[in-house]
Amino acid sequence: MSKLYALVIVDVPAMQTNHPYTYLVPKQLHDQVAVGKRVIVGFGKGDRHVQGFIVDLREDLPTQAGVTLKEVQEVLDLEPVITQEGLQLADWLADHTFAFKIRCLQVLLPNALKAAYSKTLKRLQPLDDPQIDALFGQSDEIDLAQLPAQFQNQIIHYRHQGKVEIIYHVKDKVAKKQVPAFKLLLTPEQLDQVAVSPRATKQLAMRDYLKTLESAKLYLQKPAQAASGLTSADFRTAAKKGWLEQSQVEQYRDPYADKNITATKPLELTPDQNFAVKSVQAHIDQKDNRTFLLQGVTGSGKTEVYLQMMAYALKQGRQALMLVPEISLTPQMMRRVKGRFGDLVAVMHSGLSAGERYDEWRRIERKEARVVIGARSAIFAPLDNIGIIIMDEEHEASYKQDEMPRYHARDVALWRARYHHCPVVLGSATPSLESRARAMKNVYTWLTLPKRVNGQALPKVELIDMRNEGKYAPVPDISNTMLNAIKDRLIKGEQTVLLLNRRGYSSFVMCRECGYVLKCPNCDVSLTLHMDSHSMRCHYCGHEEAIPQTCDSCHSRKVRYYGTGTQKVEEQLQSLLPTARIIRMDVDTTRKKGAHERLLQAFGNKEADILLGTQMIAKGLDFPDVTLVGVLNADTALDLPDFRASERTFQLLTQVAGRAGRAQKAGQVLIQTYNPQHYAIQLAKGQDYERYFQTEMGFRHRVGYPPYYYTIQITASYDNEAAAAKKMFTIAGELGKILSPQAQVLGPTPKAIMRIKNRYYYQLVIKYKHEPLLEDYLKGLLIQAQTEEKKGLKLVIDRDPLNFI
Numbered sequence: 056m057s058k059l060y061a062l063v064i065v066d067v068p069a070m071q072t073n074h075p076y077t078y079l080v081p082k083q084l085h086d087q088v089a090v091g092k093r094v095i096v097g098f099g100k101g102d103r104h105v106q107g108f109i110v111d112l113r114e115d116l117p118t119q120a121g122v123t124l125k126e127v128q129e130v131l132d133l134e135p136v137i138t139q140e141g142l143q144l145a146d147w148l149a150d151h152t153f154a155f156k157i158r159c160l161q162v163l164l165p166n167a168l169k170a171a172y173s174k175t176l177k178r179l180q181p182l183d184d185p186q187i188d189a190l191f192g193q194s195d196e197i198d199l200a201q202l203p204a205q206f207q208n209q210i211i212h213y214r215h216q217g218k219v220e221i222i223y224h225v226k227d228k229v230a231k232k233q234v235p236a237f238k239l240l241l242t243p244e245q246l247d248q249v250a251v252s253p254r255a256t257k258q259l260a261m262r263d264y265l266k267t268l269e270s271a272k273l274y275l276q277k278p279a280q281a282a283s284g285l286t287s288a289d290f291r292t293a294a295k296k297g298w299l300e301q302s303q304v305e306q307y308r309d310p311y312a313d314k315n316i317t318a319t320k321p322l323e324l325t326p327d328q329n330f331a332v333k334s335v336q337a338h339i340d341q342k343d344n345r346t347f348l349l350q351g352v353t354g355s356g357k358t359e360v361y362l363q364m365m366a367y368a369l370k371q372g373r374q375a376l377m378l379v380p381e382i383s384l385t386p387q388m389m390r391r392v393k394g395r396f397g398d399l400v401a402v403m404h405s406g407l408s409a410g411e412r413y414d415e416w417r418r419i420e421r422k423e424a425r426v427v428i429g430a431r432s433a434i435f436a437p438l439d440n441i442g443i444i445i446m447d448e449e450h451e452a453s454y455k456q457d458e459m460p461r462y463h464a465r466d467v468a469l470w471r472a473r474y475h476h477c478p479v480v481l482g483s484a485t486p487s488l489e490s491r492a493r494a495m496k497n498v499y500t501w502l503t504l505p506k507r508v509n510g511q512a513l514p515k516v517e518l519i520d521m522r523n524e525g526k527y528a529p530v531p532d533i534s535n536t537m538l539n540a541i542k543d544r545l546i547k548g549e550q551t552v553l554l555l556n557r558r559g560y561s562s563f564v565m566c567r568e569c570g571y572v573l574k575c576p577n578c579d580v581s582l583t584l585h586m587d588s589h590s591m592r593c594h595y596c597g598h599e600e601a602i603p604q605t606c607d608s609c610h611s612r613k614v615r616y617y618g619t620g621t622q623k624v625e626e627q628l629q630s631l632l633p634t635a636r637i638i639r640m641d642v643d644t645t646r647k648k649g650a651h652e653r654l655l656q657a658f659g660n661k662e663a664d665i666l667l668g669t670q671m672i673a674k675g676l677d678f679p680d681v682t683l684v685g686v687l688n689a690d691t692a693l694d695l696p697d698f699r700a701s702e703r704t705f706q707l708l709t710q711v712a713g714r715a716g717r718a719q720k721a722g723q724v725l726i727q728t729y730n731p732q733h734y735a736i737q738l739a740k741g742q743d744y745e746r747y748f749q750t751e752m753g754f755r756h757r758v759g760y761p762p763y764y765y766t767i768q769i770t771a772s773y774d775n776e777a778a779a780a781k782k783m784f785t786i787a788g789e790l791g792k793i794l795s796p797q798a799q800v801l802g803p804t805p806k807a808i809m810r811i812k813n814r815y816y817y818q819l820v821i822k823y824k825h826e827p828l829l830e831d832y833l834k835g836l837l838i839q840a841q842t843e844e845k846k847g848l849k850l851v852i853d854r855d856p857l858n859f860i
């Protein structure tokens with residue numbers, strides 16, 4: 056048999072290259088290796104054991120003289136975990152997002168399959184140190200983590216002498232969940248024949264129960280115990296007697312098992328909905344890769360359109376993939392999709408445990424699930440015959456991952472759709488400027504749902520000018536107009552949604568005597584007041600300290616709380632409206648698993664009159680009795696140093712306004728603002744996306760921002776400010792040499808929050824249209840920066856960044 060070589064992308068931190076290493080496959084592993092499987096290989100001088108992915112297998116390789124290849128140690132998978140599509144996708148991701156290939160391969164897998172390393176210490180000969188020998192006891196191998204610190208130097212010494220070795224174990228993080236099962240070995244007739252003492256009541260009961268089962272069929276033991284009233288000990292006895300055979304079977308953890316979801320039937324579509332569905336169907340039929348922008352006002356029935364498009368793809372024997380933003384939409388949308396497609400649906404989002412995610416992933420891989428719905432990373436679901444990809448709320452910033460690989464799910468969706476020859480539908484009431492501009496240029500096909508399904512007009516929006524009304528407000532954050540409107544709903548038995556915009560905002564403590572603001576010792580941010588834990592906390596590094604009684608700077612006792620937290624508003628509201636039932640939704644009340652869904656369900660069941668919350672309540676909620684939406688502070692995000700601040704504000708206000716009046720009753724929206732003249736607020740008042748788009752495009756054109764220009768952001772950080780700045784100026788100098796005069800470099804500047812966890816951040820932004828030399832330069836920069844990691848550099852290259860702060 057000829058020789059076999061595996062090309063492996065290895066996982067070695069701080070020594071990444073995007074080139075595979077070549078390993079010799081030993082004879083005994085020839086049958087096991089395959090492209091897309093994970094392997095354990097030795098790496099470097101110490102021959103550390105690391106995990107890697109086989110990306111190619113070759114039979115002939117001109118071995119260079121003098122180079123002895125290392126061998127593949129172990130093959131981890133029975134079946135490849137990365138498909139051919141996955142390998143190509145990883146290549147593209149690495150290239151497009153300036154990422155290391157290993158990270159791109161890993162992002163395709165559920166967390167559970169990512170490596171966890173443990174180390175053991177192996178004794179190769181007696182160590183002549185009774186204390187250390189005692190640690191080993193009878194065995195020759197112990198967990199290195201258990202080694203007391205005082206022996207460490209001695210162990211290093213032994214290692215040099217070759218008396219001990221350190222072994223790396225690479226394990227999967229989560230095992231498959233196994234549950235006991237059994238199979239009947241006897242027929243009912245044979246069971247009648249077996250001798251059982253009349254006093255052995257349990258055995259008699261067992262025999263009677265087993266007679267009701269089919270022989271040779273596999274039964275789960277837990278339900279059998281429940282049905283028969285027998286215990287696991289009784290089943291063990293029966294197994295010993297040879298009546299049945301026990302085994303372990305894999306069971307999927309179904310995150311939705313204990314929820315009853317009502318099945319739904321397709322609704323009869325409105326003409327606009329029908330047109331949208333039919334347009335996309337044609338492209339599913341023709342296996343035509345086309346991207347659609349479905350722009351439908353809030354409450355126009357986009358979800359029903361998605362569901363019917365997906366149903367069509369399934370009918371054609373293909374699969375459907377649907378993305379929703381992380382927190383806000385998940386529960387209600389999950390129910391809608393599960394309600395239509397039942398067990399065919401796999402769900403993937405961060406609210407699931409690693410085990411649940413792994414199981415859902417395996418259901419897809421085994422083709423038991425043909426519909427996938429999930430947040431950003433679900434775009435990598437291992438589907439092999441996709442007929443349609445849907446991305447709801449396509450403008451959402453959470454679709455961009457902010458760690459390597461820094462991909463946008465939309466770009467991955469378009470890539471996979473090309474691979475699978477299927478259409479993509481991007482849906483939103485407030486599309487990103489980028490997508491809408493592409494629709495205008497016919498790069499995407501534009502579909503619109505201009506009217507609400509219920510025939511209602513969009514809710515009427517009124518602005519409350521807090522510069523005046525604020526002075527007379529009964530409590531700082533709630534004006535009289537707002538309060539009266541809420542009271543009116545309480546009397547009518549209708550519901551209110553109140554948004555407290557938290558972006559760019561926090562409650563802080565300031566001294567009224569000298570103006571001193573309590574700041575984090577590690578970061579350039581003020582500490583946030585948390586009433587639940589009675590402490591001041593840093594949202595960046597987690598630093599926590601007591602609420603001050605006196606000013607740190609002038610020792611005055613006049614310290615006051617500024618800013619508004621949801622808790623504080625809840626208290627104010629409750630004091631003004633003692634009978635109102637309020638549900639508060641923010642990070643604190645939704646931390647527990649499933650809390651988000653429970654709160655929304657309680658609100659949906661009308662167990663509360665007011666839903667008060669942060670951004671997470673702004674989108675996707677569809678409750679018929681909500682007739683009032685109030686925004687307590689529209690402005691907080693407007694001043695952020697980010698050119699998308701206005702776009703985000705407009706989107707948020709339009710989305711939250713859209714929660715009102717979605718069924719029979721008309722809706723009203725009240726927005727409290729200190730900037731009533733700002734165009735984002737004015738146009739949100741008119742719910743006028745079209746004019747907003749024109750205005751904002753004009754602005755972006757004038758100053759040369761996306762979608763007119765591409766942007767790439769480079770950030771360097773060090774624990775020393777001068778080093779961070781110096782690095783960025785060096786990069787800026789190098790860019791100056793390779794960029795054409797059409798490109799522009801903004802910066803380097805310190806980031807808006809320059810110091811986080813005692814690291815200093817400097818950034819620059821490249822704006823460009825076409826720069827042939829840029830890509831290669833940046834790829835080189837990425838590899839080169841690794842060599843400076845030991846000195847403390849962290850470098851980030853972010854293509855099309857969504858966050859400039």
Ligand SMILES: Nc1ncnc2c1ncn2[C@@H]1O[C@H](COP(=O)(O)OP(=O)(O)OP(=O)(O)O)[C@@H](O)[C@H]1O
Nearest residue numbers: 322323324325353354355356357358359508675677
């Ligand atoms: N063809 C139809 N006939 C009757 N009711 C419909 C139809 N289509 C949708 N609906 C209902 O209209 C309501 C609004 O639909 P949906 O939640 O899908 O709106 P949407 O466009 O996603 O809005 P948003 O962007 O605000 O989330 C839902 O309660 C839905 O069940």
Ligand SMILES: [Zn+2]
Nearest residue numbers: 575578593596
């Ligand atoms: Zn901090």
Ligand SMILES: [Zn+2]
Nearest residue numbers: 566569606609
């Ligand atoms: Zn002071």
